[in-house]
Amino acid sequence: MNNINPLLKIKDLYVGFNGSHEGKPVVRGVDLEVRPGEIMGLVGESGSGKSVTCYSIVRLLGERGWTEGEVIFEDRDVLECSENEIVSIRGKEIAMIFQDAQSSLNPVQTVGRQLMEAITLRKDIKNKNVGDIRKEAVALLREVGIPDPERRMGEFPHQLSGGQNQRVMIAIMLSGNPKLLIADEPTTALDVTIQAQILRLLKKIRKERNMAIILVTHDLGVVAETCDRAAVMYGGRVMEYGPVDEVLVKPRHPYTFGLLSSKPRIDIKVESLYTIEGVVPSPVNLPEGCPFCERCMNVRDNCRDNRPSATSEGMRHFFCFNPVEEGLVWKH
Amino acid sequence: METLTMNREILVVNNLSKKFLLKKHKMPWGRKKYVNVLNGIDFSIRKGEALGLVGESGCGKSTTAKIIMDIYTPSEGTIKYHSSELTGLKGEEKKRIRKDIQYVFQDPMGALNPRISVLEQIYEPLLIHYGRKNINDYRRKAVSILESVGMKEVHGRMYPHQLSGGQRQRVVLARAMILDPEILICDEPISALDVSIQAQVVNLLMKIREERGITLLFISHDLSMVRHLCNVTAVMYMGNIVEHGDSEILFNNPLHPYTKSLINAIPIPDPRVKREDVILEGEIPSLLNPPSGCRFHPRCPVARKECSVNKPELKTLGDGRKAACFALEEGVSV
Numbered sequence: 001m002n003n004i005n006p007l008l009k010i011k012d013l014y015v016g017f018n019g020s021h022e023g024k025p026v027v028r029g030v031d032l033e034v035r036p037g038e039i040m041g042l043v044g045e046s047g048s049g050k051s052v053t054c055y056s057i058v059r060l061l062g063e064r065g066w067t068e069g070e071v072i073f074e075d076r077d078v079l080e081c082s083e084n085e086i087v088s089i090r091g092k093e094i095a096m097i098f099q100d101a102q103s104s105l106n107p108v109q110t111v112g113r114q115l116m117e118a119i120t121l122r123k124d125i126k127n128k129n130v131g132d133i134r135k136e137a138v139a140l141l142r143e144v145g146i147p148d149p150e151r152r153m154g155e156f157p158h159q160l161s162g163g164q165n166q167r168v169m170i171a172i173m174l175s176g177n178p179k180l181l182i183a184d185e186p187t188t189a190l191d192v193t194i195q196a197q198i199l200r201l202l203k204k205i206r207k208e209r210n211m212a213i214i215l216v217t218h219d220l221g222v223v224a225e226t227c228d229r230a231a232v233m234y235g236g237r238v239m240e241y242g243p244v245d246e247v248l249v250k251p252r253h254p255y256t257f258g259l260l261s262s263k264p265r266i267d268i269k270v271e272s273l274y275t276i277e278g279v280v281p282s283p284v285n286l287p288e289g290c291p292f293c294e295r296c297m298n299v300r301d302n303c304r305d306n307r308p309s310a311t312s313e314g315m316r317h318f319f320c321f322n323p324v325e326e327g328l329v330w331k332h
Numbered sequence: 333m334e335t336l337t338m339n340r341e342i343l344v345v346n347n348l349s350k351k352f353l354l355k356k357h358k359m360p361w362g363r364k365k366y367v368n369v370l371n372g373i374d375f376s377i378r379k380g381e382a383l384g385l386v387g388e389s390g391c392g393k394s395t396t397a398k399i400i401m402d403i404y405t406p407s408e409g410t411i412k413y414h415s416s417e418l419t420g421l422k423g424e425e426k427k428r429i430r431k432d433i434q435y436v437f438q439d440p441m442g443a444l445n446p447r448i449s450v451l452e453q454i455y456e457p458l459l460i461h462y463g464r465k466n467i468n469d470y471r472r473k474a475v476s477i478l479e480s481v482g483m484k485e486v487h488g489r490m491y492p493h494q495l496s497g498g499q500r501q502r503v504v505l506a507r508a509m510i511l512d513p514e515i516l517i518c519d520e521p522i523s524a525l526d527v528s529i530q531a532q533v534v535n536l537l538m539k540i541r542e543e544r545g546i547t548l549l550f551i552s553h554d555l556s557m558v559r560h561l562c563n564v565t566a567v568m569y570m571g572n573i574v575e576h577g578d579s580e581i582l583f584n585n586p587l588h589p590y591t592k593s594l595i596n597a598i599p600i601p602d603p604r605v606k607r608e609d610v611i612l613e614g615e616i617p618s619l620l621n622p623p624s625g626c627r628f629h630p631r632c633p634v635a636r637k638e639c640s641v642n643k644p645e646l647k648t649l650g651d652g653r654k655a656a657c658f659a660l661e662e663g664v665s666v
Contacts, residue, residue, distance in 0.1 A: 191388035221599030262531035264560035
């Protein structure tokens, strides 16, 4: 697995906003790799920098943000690309879907028209007529599981449910046949039964088209059921990353451990919940060292001022001076 | 558990229905159109019990709570609290009785007044119910209750925008607790909070319940949290209760096909757990045009002809739980 060339390689990425957070970065040195055809989970609470990391992959921050570091997609550095090059990457090579599908869609155009627009923009359409494009659009809607797609083509986003709008977004995304999909909390706004349907759809797409997916979520359950590998983020940094079987089963970083132990389970009775004391820190006053040090149960004197380097155990890496024992279970 | 079941019912909801008038047909000669959000639900809460009301959006769980709180008036049905009927109460009597039922909203920022200090908001209910005479006592009581929800006296002088989301929800809880209510209704109290903060608030709720013996009606779409916090669970679908019973029995062995698929759809944060891949097809139908018979029949994997004609009643099964499904009535395993 380690010998496969990664599709996307993020090296020491720093991202900040102009004119807010006192100029301090909100993503502070992230290293990540996404391999072809894998589903990579990016987990973290609000303010952990997971969404901002994703935005900078497709350079969606524009004038508002600054970036440092490298985002290598195949063999190009996305951060160094010209505006024309990035336009040719967005949608065709890397596509993105968001949490609120209804606000991603244009409310005054039918979903069919928006889907056909995406197809004409992304395909070489010199030899195609409108009828062919329409047929392709209907086929895409069918592929993402929208019942009665011919009729749905003529409907507006407000006539569709949240789950169906997300399916339309996925169809628009598929029209460019990208190699990498960034899904930013695609199911957070949906009910659980619909969430299960959308996650199943994403897994099916990955299998059929061998598309790599970065799945941003705050739900470790979603990661466990969908992803191959996961990166846990906190305070703008990656705390732990590796195969889901290791990170979620035997967490080594106290933050991963805390997250897993502070959520009750649906399948077993949990006696009591572990609490991570304190609050998520603001990016403005993060310590130089480990961002989690103030809330950590294993904190040591050197955690505050020194940044822990990566410790590797097989395929998994974690950034901690004093990791939890392997296989530790929260005792009540 | 034994002592709990011995306790008497303090809140009895009977045949509660709510329909909202659709504003679309304003012409006087046009027929009025209603949307039925609740279709005659029955349940009761015993003293000291924690009842979890779960279901997907639009199932009527919040409407139920808001009717109990008199934010909506029911279209039909009764709510009995001890010996008094809550619907139709007026004036001083209403104020006196309602004081014992308090409500915690989902969004703490929306529930707090941005221009009043935290401490003043916490003791404001005392001013409303007992007058202004003992304001220094109120302050002392507010400080002690603030400390009991894990905050410090300095926070009392702050304003809501200076607090974090978790702290705000603690303030809302403190304000609800200051009148020593018998029943606390929490409507999605943790959904707006970060994962690491959710556990703090839930542990606090459990502590309050233990210390004060408070009765809890907990509304949530987070079934795992309900399993953890509540000893009784009621599952709702499109304005009906489909299954109701002891949480451990219900979550370990769900019987109604909707409860089954709902529990199955919740992801488990352990990749070693492999479950049957039964995913519910389709979406929740529109309330404007609900299916006939059992509301769940178009999505139900075991639906039969009968299900689209008649509506199953909530019936008590062998292990004490209740479920509304024809297949269960005949003892067929679903």
